[in-house]
Amino acid sequence: MRKLALPVGREALLPLGLAVLLVLGALTAFQVTRPTTLTIAVAPEGGTEPALLRAYADELARxxxxxxLKVLPFAGVRESAEALKAGKADLAVVRPDVAMPGNGLTLAVLRELAAFVAAPAASGIKGVPDLAGRRLGMLASRTADRTLVGDLAAHHGLELLTEAASGSAPQTAVALVPVAEADVxxxxxxxxxDALVLVTTPTSPAARRLVDHVRAASPDGEVTLIGVPDAAAVLARWPRLQPVTVPAALFGGNPRLPAEDVATVGSSYRLMARADLSRSLxxxxxxxxxxxxxxxxxxxxxxxxxxxxxxxxxxxxTSARLPIHPGAIDYYEREQETFIERYESWIYLVAILAGGVGSTAAWLRQRLGRIRRERIEVATARLLELRSEARRETDRARLEGMAGEVDDLAASIARHALNRPTEPRTLAAANVAIEAARSTVGRARAGTG
Known part of the structure; x- marks a missing residue:
């Protein structure tokens, strides 16, 4: 007896396309909404910049x-700059006069440094040339600060002695003497x-304390602040420095200290990003x-x-010696990309996927409906075949098999009708075929009895 083999694999495989599209849509949504982690190289060890950027990273997460931000600490700014240059970091603390990565663009200035000298007025030091043969106190400083002071001294024809013996320095040199803040x-x-040289942020509390120490040591309480008057020439020689102005009366208004703005040069600690970091980020x-x-x-x-x-x-x-990242310029000039502009490609992709999902779902519904209809139609056709065969069959055993097959086909049609929407016309035809097949098989069985 031939058994009916209904197609069962296609209906199970067709939803695969819809599932794939849904997964792609979910991945796209995840890509758009998930946080972006950037690695930031911080330095110098023990400085204020690492503490600031760690607090910034914590606040972003909170x-x-x-x-x-994933914080990557380094001992010095030369190492943090190298990390940015080598692609080990997306962001870095950079001091341009120490090391300037070729792929680094500025996002923000974390701290500006100014180089200036504070001397008791009674010392007679009125300008850089007056430092010849003198001894300059300097706080336990970083190598970069000593290098900067040495460059400025050399520009004025003075040799910087970092290991000078006691007593006056030669008239062609200036001696640098390490001193603790409490001992100034x-x-x-x-x-x-004879005076104190500072490489610091002029507005910082530390700078005010140091100037106050110099004032306390001055017999008349007066202090002279000395900058670098020929700053343009210095910047031409060392273009990674920057002009800095110490505002008048910054360290006191009665009497004003300084009496007028003091022009000088200095450096800066900068937050820099890779040049290829996206503008939006x-x-x-x-x-x-x-x-x-x-x-x-x-x-x-x-x-x-x-x-x-x-x-x-x-x-x-964008063309300066210390260029700014285009993304930072977008923020400063209030021209940041909107959400639509930033994720335009993703939005188009989602729209295309959504259209594809809708079309695929409609196609699948149509296809599945056709498959269900075909299954019932195949069963109906088989019932009609059994009816024809039963009219000619005289073997009772074979008629018994036909009766069983009619029951199986009726049960299959009933399951489809219960579990899935079925067209009334198709179901009505199937019911007629079931009744006709059963009636014919039943009469044939009675005739062989």
């Missing part, structure tokens, strides 16, 4: 923003140093840093020193 006033009073990192500045300053006062790099226009910003 607010659950779309950017996350005593060292000036005892004549161990660079803009977002810059935006969040400035928006969080006040909150960060509550725990890390150095956040107050964060500022934007100075530039005249976009062309100046």
């Amino acid at each position: 607010r659950r923003l779309g950017i996350r 006033a005593a060292a000036l009073g005892a004549g161990r140093i 660079a803009a977002e990192v810059t935006q969040h840093l400035f928006e969080m500045r006040a909150a960060l300053a509550e725990t890390v006062p150095a956040a107050e020193d964060v500022t934007h790099p100075a530039y005249e226009d976009t062309a100046d910003a």
Whole structure:
């Protein structure tokens, strides 16, 4: 007896296309909404910049923003710059006069440094040439600071002696004497140093304390601040430095100290990004840093020193010796990409996938409906075949088999009708075929009895 083999594999495989499209849509949504983690190289060890950027990373995570920072610490800014250059970091703290990565573009200035000398007025030191043969006190400083002071001294024809013996320095040199902050006033009073050189942020509390120590050691309480008057020439020789102005009356208003603005040069600690970092990510990192500045300053006062790099226009910003990242410029000029612009490609992809999912779902519904109809039609055709065969069959055993097959086909049609929508016309035809087949088989069985 021939058994009916209904197609069962196609209906199970057809939803695969829809499932694939749904997975692609979910992956796209995940890609758009998941946070982006950037690696940031921080230095110098023990400095204010690592503390600031760790606090920034923590605040980004606490607010659950779309950017996350993975902090990678280094001992010095030369190493952090190398990490950015080698592609080991997306962002880095860079001091340009120490090491400038060729692929680094500025996002923000974390801290500006100014080089200037504070001397008791009674010392007679009025300018850099007056430092010849003198002893300059300097806090236990970093190598980069000593290098900067040495370059400035060399520009004025003076040799910087970092291991000078006691007593006056030669008239062609200036001696650099390490001194602790607490010993500045005593060292000036005892004549161990004649003035104090600072490489620091002029507005910082530390700078104010040091100037106060010099004032305390001055017999008349007056202090002279000396900068670098020929800053343009210095910057021409060392283009990675920058002009800095110490504002008048910064260290006191009565009497004013300094009496007038003091022009000098200095360096800066900068937050830099890889040049190939997307504009939208660079803009977002810059935006969040400035928006969080006040909150960060509550725990890390150095956040107050964060500022934007100075530039005249976009062309100046991108062609400067220390160029600014286009993404940071977008933030500064309020031209950041909108959500639509940033994820335009993804949105188009989602739209295409959504259209594809809809079309595929409609096709699958149509296809599955046709398969269900075909199954019932095949069963109906077989019932009609059994009816014809039963009219000619005289073997009772074979008629018994036909009766069983009719029952099986009826059960199969019933299951499809219960579990899936079925066209009434198709179901009505199947019912007629069932009744006709049963009636014919039944009469044939009675005739053989």
